Structure formats: structure tokens, C-alpha cells
Amino acid sequence: MAGYNRKPSATSSIPTGVFLVGAIALLGIAAVGIWVLLAPETQDGVGPLFTVNQERLELGKQPFEQMVRAEFQIKNTGDRVLTLDSSTPVRALEGC
Secondary structure, three states, rough: OOOOOOOOHHHHHHHHHHHHHHHHHHHHHHHHHHHHHHHOOOOOOOOOOEEOOOOOOOOOOOOOOOOOOOOOOEOOOOOOOOOOOOOOOOOOOOOO
């Protein structure tokens, strides 16, 4: 009969529930913080945007490994600085 007067252990599950809610809230805050840190910076406007004076470049049939030259104009039509990396040369393979 001594065990009959005990209260149910529902009060002991409250700290576990609070812990779970707190842990989920902390994980959510951490996920949002990481997303904000890794998201690209957005600003008003278009950003860097380039246009080319030709959509296609036809050089006809050329033997493989034959060097050809072409010229075209690139214009920055965006509202931010456009940076082009020219350290890697462009190569086209036969059939491209």
C-alpha cells in the first residue's frame, strides 16, 4: 500500500519534454544561422551581367588541332563589377 499513494511519474517527463523542445529550438536556430552565413549576399539590382555581340560563332569545318581565331565583344550590362578570368584558355573539340 505504500506504493499506492505515489503520484504518477508524469512530472518526471516534463523536464525531458522541455529538453527536447529546447534542443529542437537550438538546432533550428543553428540551421537558420548557418543558412544565413552561407547564403549569397543579395543586393538591390541585377548584379554583374554580360552580353555578347554574337550569339553564335561559325568557323566552318576545321581540321582537328587547327588554331582558329575569333573576336567578339563582351559588355557588362549589369549594375555591379564584372570580373572575367582569362587564365584558362578556351578549347573546343571536334564536333562541338
